Amino acid sequence: MAKKEKYNVAVVGALGIVGREMKSTLERKNFPVNEFRPLGTKRYEGKEVIFNGKPCKAFQADRDTFKGIDIAIFSAGGAASKELAPIAAEEGAVVIDNSSQWRMDPKCPLVVPEVNPQDLDWHNGIIANPNCSTIQMLVALKPLHDYAGIKRIVVSTYQSVSGSGKVAFNGLKNESEEFLSTGKVSNTAAYEQQIAFNCLAHIDVFQEGGYTKEEYKMVNETRKILDKTIKTTATCVRVPVFYGHCESVNIETKNKITREKAIELLEKAPSITVMDDPENNVYPSPIMTNNLDNTLVGRIREDDTIENGLNLWIVSNNIKKGAALNSVEIAETLLQRNLV
Numbered sequence: 001m002a003k004k005e006k007y008n009v010a011v012v013g014a015l016g017i018v019g020r021e022m023k024s025t026l027e028r029k030n031f032p033v034n035e036f037r038p039l040g041t042k043r044y045e046g047k048e049v050i051f052n053g054k055p056c057k058a059f060q061a062d063r064d065t066f067k068g069i070d071i072a073i074f075s076a077g078g079a080a081s082k083e084l085a086p087i088a089a090e091e092g093a094v095v096i097d098n099s100s101q102w103r104m105d106p107k108c109p110l111v112v113p114e115v116n117p118q119d120l121d122w123h124n125g126i127i128a129n130p131n132c133s134t135i136q137m138l139v140a141l142k143p144l145h146d147y148a149g150i151k152r153i154v155v156s157t158y159q160s161v162s163g164s165g166k167v168a169f170n171g172l173k174n175e176s177e178e179f180l181s182t183g184k185v186s187n188t189a190a191y192e193q194q195i196a197f198n199c200l201a202h203i204d205v206f207q208e209g210g211y212t213k214e215e216y217k218m219v220n221e222t223r224k225i226l227d228k229t230i231k232t233t234a235t236c237v238r239v240p241v242f243y244g245h246c247e248s249v250n251i252e253t254k255n256k257i258t259r260e261k262a263i264e265l266l267e268k269a270p271s272i273t274v275m276d277d278p279e280n281n282v283y284p285s286p287i288m289t290n291n292l293d294n295t296l297v298g299r300i301r302e303d304d305t306i307e308n309g310l311n312l313w314i315v316s317n318n319i320k321k322g323a324a325l326n327s328v329e330i331a332e333t334l335l336q337r338n339l340v
């Protein structure tokens with residue numbers, strides 16, 4: 001039972017790609033909102049955001065703007081979360097943070113509600129929402145891990161540009177238009193190299209051993225959320241797709257799992273839709289996830305190059321399950337567990 005009938009909810013970064021989706025997710029899921037408070041940078045101060053048909057004034061996020069807030073959902077980047085999430089928590093709000101700032105902090109639970117809702121019970125005011133690629137992978141792998149015990153994951157991602165925010169989203173649009181009309185791209189505003197009609201094996205900054213930070217996020221977040229013994233190796237690639245991330249995932253399990261058993265388990269799992277009918281060319285693609293909450297899984301094949309191996313193709317909407325939807329589901333789970 002929730003403690004209150006309705007809650008005061010702030011969204012920091014409310015006018016960004018994820019923030020807008022956050023607002024519409026709260027609306028369409030009928031989240032019990034008393035006051036909706038959109039927070040942003042100075043340039044949005046005073047702007048009106050319509051929530052459930054009512055105009056709500058946006059404020060520049062600072063200490064005072066969290067007063068009276070029960071739940072503060074952050075999607076404004078790491079710097080804003082680092083500075084403002086502890087302030088919001090001090091003011092009494094439960095923070096759900098979409099940036100990578102708090103994910104590996106041992107005091108902060110990192111939660112996918114279908115996988116580890118119990119971790120919400122030990123929150124200290126700040127809860128981290130995992131990386132978009134980690135969320136969709138783990139929501140699909142959880143039932144397979146429970147059945148067969150995953151030892152190792154080899155994943156390659158194909159990630160859309162909306163995953164890098166509105167500058168990158170507009171960058172793909174502008175580059176595509178320019179390339180189609182002139183045959184070249186004069187200004188690569190979104191990434192180091194042209195993204196239109198290209199693929200970039202580079203997401204977030206390069207780190208030790210030649211891996212990127214995005215690749216390490218998948219390795220470390222999988223351990224924190226699902227099982228600390230799982231070994232993961234990742235290659236993360238940005239592709240010229242507007243919405244939806246795809247993943248080619250190979251798992252090695254302790255016990256045998258057949259294609260038929262995997263399909264049976266995934267069909268019963270929450271938030272998953274199996275699309276796997278090779279004879280009729282049925283398999284998931286990112287465009288299918290434009291208006292979809294569920295994560296799609298297809299191309300399920302036994303890998304007979306190892307003793308117990310399975311290949312899967314996992315596709316999800318990075319703005320929904322990868323960010324806004326998972327955050328709102330965390331908020332719903334907090335209410336169900338009486339934690340706000």
Ligand SMILES: NC(=O)c1ccc[n+]([C@@H]2O[C@H](COP(=O)([O-])OP(=O)(O)OC[C@H]3O[C@@H](n4cnc5c(N)ncnc54)[C@H](OP(=O)(O)O)[C@@H]3O)[C@@H](O)[C@H]2O)c1
Pocket residue numbers: 012013014015016017018019039040041042043061074075076077078079080098099100130131132162163164165166167318319322323
């Ligand atoms: N896109 C995804 O698929 C995805 C998935 C998971 C997590 N995330 C995370 O979610 C966050 C937002 O991503 P996004 O894609 O929505 O980016 P975005 O489209 O660039 O939006 C970010 C918004 O936050 C605002 N902002 C920046 N600094 C702020 C501050 N100090 N105080 C208040 N507002 C501030 C920005 O305002 P201005 O317009 O004035 O700069 C902008 O409106 C990032 O941390 C990202 O890593 C994104």
